[in-house]
Structure formats: C-alpha cells, structure tokens
Amino acid sequence: xFRTGPRNLITDVAGLSVGNADDARLKSGVTVVLCEExxxxxxxxxxxxxxxxxxxxxxxxxxxxxxxxxxLSGGSAFGLDAASGxxxxxxxxxxxxxxxxxxxxxVPAAILFDLRNGGDKDWGRYPPYRELGYAAVQAATADFPIxxxxxxxxxxxxxxxxxxxxxxxxxxxxxxxxxxxAVNPTGSVTVGRSRHFWAAPFEIGDEFGGLGxxxxxxxxxxxxxxxxxxxxxxxxxESGSTTIAVIATDAVLTKAAAKRLAISAHDGFAxxxxxxxxxxxxxxxxxxxxxxxxxxxSADAAIDLYAAAGATMARAISRGVHVAxxxxxxxFPVWSxx
Numbered sequence: 193x194f195r196t197g198p199r200n201l202i203t204d205v206a207g208l209s210v211g212n213a214d215d216a217r218l219k220s221g222v223t224v225v226l227c228e229e230x231x232x233x234x235x236x237x238x239x240x241x242x243x244x245x246x247x248x249x250x251x252x253x254x255x256x257x258x259x260x261x262x263x264l265s266g267g268s269a270f271g272l273d274a275a276s277g278x279x280x281x282x283x284x285x286x287x288x289x290x291x292x293x294x295x296x297x298x299v300p301a302a303i304l305f306d307l308r309n310g311g312d313k314d315w316g317r318y319p320p321y322r323e324l325g326y327a328a329v330q331a332a333t334a335d336f337p338i339x340x341x342x343x344x345x346x347x348x349x350x351x352x353x354x355x356x357x358x359x360x361x362x363x364x365x366x367x368x369x370x371x372x373x374a375v376n377p378t379g380s381v382t383v384g385r386s387r388h389f390w391a392a393p394f395e396i397g398d399e400f401g402g403l404g405x406x407x408x409x410x411x412x413x414x415x416x417x418x419x420x421x422x423x424x425x426x427x428x429x430e431s432g433s434t435t436i437a438v439i440a441t442d443a444v445l446t447k448a449a450a451k452r453l454a455i456s457a458h459d460g461f462a463x464x465x466x467x468x469x470x471x472x473x474x475x476x477x478x479x480x481x482x483x484x485x486x487x488x489x490s491a492d493a494a495i496d497l498y499a500a501a502g503a504t505m506a507r508a509i510s511r512g513v514h515v516a517x518x519x520x521x522x523x524f525p526v527w528s529x530x
Contacts, residue, residue, distance in 0.1 A: 194500065196396050197360035202370030202508075203334040204360035205440045207231065207482035210372065211332030212342030212356070213324040216519060219311025220266035222274040222324040223342035223356060223374060225438050225480070226332045230258030232481040234450030235300065238458050239434060239475030245272050246300040250478075252448040256298060260287055262478045263301035263325060264343040264374045264436045270319040275301035277325025302476045304376040305432025306346035310521040339515035343436070347376035349465075349513060350417040351385060353526045357512025359399070361504045365493050367485055369500050371457065371508035373437035377475075378419050379467045381513050384412035387530045389514070391464040391506035399507060400514035416467060434474035435461060435509065439501050444488045445481035454479035456498035460505025477505070 197204025207228045214221025235250040245263075249256045261278050265271030279297045282288060288295035307313055328342065336358075338344075344356030354375040361369050375381065382389055388406045389395070395402065406413075419433060439457035454477040461468045461475055469475050489497060516526045 194361045194396060194503065197362050197368055199335060200360050200399065201336065201358045202360060202372040202438065202440055205368050205370040205482060206442045206484035208440055209332040209334055210336045211328040212336060213327035213331060214342055214345040215320065217312050218320065219309050219346035220306050221342045221345040222321060222328045223264045224278050224325065224328040224332060225262045225372060226329065227260055227480065227482065230260055232257065232445055232447055232450050233259045234447060234454045234479040235476065236451065236454035236458060237476045238469045239473035240471035241434065242474035242476055243269050243272065243303040244301065244476065245275050246298065250300060252451055257447065259298040259300060261297065261299045262438050262480065263299060265301060265303045265321055266306040266343055266346050267319060267321050268303055268305045268307050268432065271303035271321045272301055273319055274321040274325030275299045277322040278329055281326045281329035300478060302436040304343065304347065304374055304434040304436050306376060307432065309346040309348055310523050311346055338512060340517045340519065343374035344512055347374060348419060348524050349375065349377055350380040350419045351524060352513055353516040353522060353524050355512035355516035357508040357510065359504050359507035359511055361500045363496055363500060365487060367441060367443045367487050367497060369441045369497060369504050371437060371439050371505040373435060373505065373508045373512055375435050375509050375512040376433055377435045377465045377468060378433040378470050378472045379465045380417040381465055381510060384410040384415060386410050389510040390466055391510040394463065394503040394506045400510040433472050435465065436476050437505060438478045438480060439505060440480040441497065442482050442485040443497060444483040444486065450479040450481050452498065453501055456501040457505045459502030460509065463502060463506040464509040
C-alpha cells in the first residue's frame with residue numbers, strides 16, 4: 193500500500209523547497225522548485241505545443257549533470273522570462289555552476305497558456321514574469337499552498353478551474369517520490385461532468401474528495417470534453433492549454449534514469465486527464481533526483497519507483513483542481529461548486 197509523506201507535497205523529497213508568486217489581477221503566476229544542492233535532472237515532452245527553456249541540456253548525452261532550480265510559469269512564451277528572475281535571485285546567493293570565474297545558475301523552465309483566462313494582461317512594454325520569478329525564490333519553503341496559486345493561478349481545465357497540485361508517496365524501500373503540477377489541460381480531470389476524478393483509483397484517503405468512481409458511470413463519461421469546446425457555463429475558452437509538472441525523488445539516479453522517471457510520470461497525466469498530450473497541450477514533466485536518501489535502486493525496486501511516479505502525478509493533478517478557489521472574473525467554476 194502506498195502512503196503519503198508527512199506533508200503530501202513534493203517537498204517531502206529531502207533537499208527541495210517550493211516558492212509561489214502570483215498576481216490576482218493578472219490571473220497568472222510562477223512556481224519555482226529550488227534544489228538545496230544541485231540535483232540530477234531529466235525531462236520528457238509529450239504535448240504538441242510546448243514552451244521551454246534549457247531543456248536540451250537535460251538529455252542524458254549532454255554534459256550538464258545537475259541543475260539548481262526548475263520553473264513552472266503561466267504567461268505562454270512571455271512566462272519564460274520567469275527563469276531570468278530566478279537566475280538573478282540564485283546569483284545573489286552565489287549559487288550556480290562555476291564557469292571561468294562566473295557562477296551560472298542552471299534553471300530549466302516551462303510555461304502554460306493562460307493569456308485568455310479573464311485576467312488583465314495589459315502589462316505594458318515588459319511582462320511581469322521576471323519579477324514574479326524573483327519573488328517566488330524569496331517565498332520558497334517546505335510548506336507551501338496548492339490550488340489557485342503560483343503557476344496554477346489562472347489555470348483552466350475543461351469545465352473547471354485548474355490549479356497547482358502536489359502529492360508525495362513513500363515506498364517500502366524508504367525512497368520518497370513527490371509530484372508538482374500546474375494543471376491547465378485541454379481535457380477534463382473529472383469523469384464527464386461529475387464530481388468524480390479520473391485518478392480515483394490512486395487516491396490516498398480523501399485527498400481529493402474520496403469519492404471513487406461513479407456507479408453507474410455517467411452517460412457523458414466517454415464524451416471528449418475539451419476546454420475550447422466548452423459552452424456549458426455560458427462562455428467559450430480559448431484553445432491554449434498545457435499541464436507542466438515536476439516529479440522528484442530522493443533516490444540516487446543517473447541522468448538516464450531521471451529521464452525514465454519523467455517518462456513514467458507522464459502516465460499520471462493519462463490516468464488523471466482525458467484526453468491528454470493533444471496537439472493543443474504542451475505537456476511536459478521535469479524529473480529531479482536529489483539523492484538525499486543514499487539509496488541506489490535495484491532493477492525490481494526501480495519498477496516500483498516508476499509505477500509510483502505515475503500514481504503520484506495523477507494524485508497531484510487531481511489535488512490541484514480539487515482545492516482551486518474562486519476569484520473575480522473567472523471563466524469557469526471551481527470543483528467545489530459541483
């Protein structure tokens with residue numbers, strides 16, 4: 193049986209902290225995962241419309257072995273500026289790879305599309321994401337809120353507000369795995385228009401309502417519900433989407449194994465969102481391995497880790513939607529209104 197860590201957050205993985213910064217008027221924000229020590233990292237992109245920075249260096253064949261932070265941001269391509277703010281904050285702390293006498297923080301980033309979500313995006317010449325990234329570093333802590341915060345502030349799913357979600361799992365091996373997701377997919381996280389989450393079989397306790405699957409299944413369970421087709425709340429959302437996420441563990445992994453961890457975590461998208469990985473989504477998972485447990489996994493234990501990656505990610509996605517809160521100007525209702 194899986195069990196959660198003490199916080200049921202990605203920060204149950206030793207060596208990580210998370211900071212959020214957001215703007216309610218903008219209906220957008222930034223989330224940063226900070227590594228106390230450089231962490232081995234990987235990435236997997238399966239969506240058809242990604243927006244990224246510094247992802248090529250994470251491939252196993254490339255020379256950078258570890259990174260200092262990961263950024264998830266709203267704002268579409270404008271949100272990539274957030275990584276510059278995070279870099280600035282880390283440089284002030286003298287954190288980074290030493291290159292020719294300079295410290296260069298390695299900060300991969302990914303963005304989601306939340307421009308047409310009812311927020312005021314008339315920001316003038318420069319978007320605010322660099323400053324939000326800087327502020328997110330200052331706010332980083334082990335205990336952080338989820339829901340309508342950070343990169344999940346303006347997130348939408350098909351028919352409901354999205355949000356920032358997180359979850360953790362402790363394995364029998366003693367390894368901890370944690371997930372963090374900014375949930376803004378084209379598809380739906382619930383079975384039809386019910387209150388039941390697709391990820392129900394993986395729920396631990398009642399962390400997203402404890403409802404299980406509906407019985408019988410509703411007639412619309414097989415209907416393809418997409419954000420940009422949604423008119424049931426009297427509006428039509430734009431097609432821009434994307435779920436971006438981080439999967440992390442305290443196990444000792446190589447870069448190639450971290451890549452495999454990111455691949456496995458995408459299974460959680462498929463368990464929690466239907467449909468997912470569409471041409472309108474830029475779905476991406478970063479993987480981090482802090483190595484703080486000191487545990488090197490056997491081949492058999494690695495299978496458990498990769499299985500837990502998918503389950504933990506599915507739970508994180510559902511939790512982000514489950515705890516979203518309403519705000520002025522919202523296009524879609526929150527889950528609790530059902």
